[in-house]
Amino acid sequence: MGLPPQGARWLGAQTRLLDDDLVNFLVEMRGARGPADVEAYAECVAAQYTLIRGFGFARLVRTNVNEEGGVWRGDAVYTVSPALPPGARTIDAEVVVARCGEDGIPTV
Template sequence: MKAALLISTCAALAACTTGETPAVESDIVPEYGTVQTKLLEGDLVSFDVNMRGAASDKDVLAFTDCVAAQYALIRGSGFARRVRNDVDHQRGNWIGQGVYTLSSAHPGGRYVIDAEVTAADCRANNIPMV
């Protein structure tokens, strides 16, 4: 009786499949959108980014960090320190805003980006920069 039930259940499940593999999180390809840069005062800069297909806030923060790293290199700074980051998700659109200070010497603080190392990681992970 158990064997017949098992065969019946397997047959029912097989009949329900379409042959298509369901999408999993790793199948999602991020689409990086626009970047707006605002020099606020001195070495304080703000970046607004948007993207689609992010798996979580971490993807948006990585995009913002990549933009900050490249901008720091363009400005001749070796480091960017994250001051504030906000991420919002609305109808499939991810919007991030990051405020960073730029400096040529390690600024200390909780979250500091080494611009050259971060930019290399961004290139290796195909995350666009400025």
């Protein structure tokens, strides 16, 4: 992750429950340096949502990022679970939420 770009503006996030443990996150921001900034925002939102649902872990399924007119949009899908799921793209929600707070990236 890392510090967000100077002057970044987070325009909000939407959450769509696709299945009991499969969630779609739509995020928008201005001032991103590239896809990695949008992906970091989506991860922060996903981590907070995971905790709100009472789970501790999430696994990234996919993220699509595009930019149009200076607005960056991310469309990410995560699975959420109480135990560490298999796979290489897993996150510990508590750790990620804490890091997002330290880095100044919103989680909602």
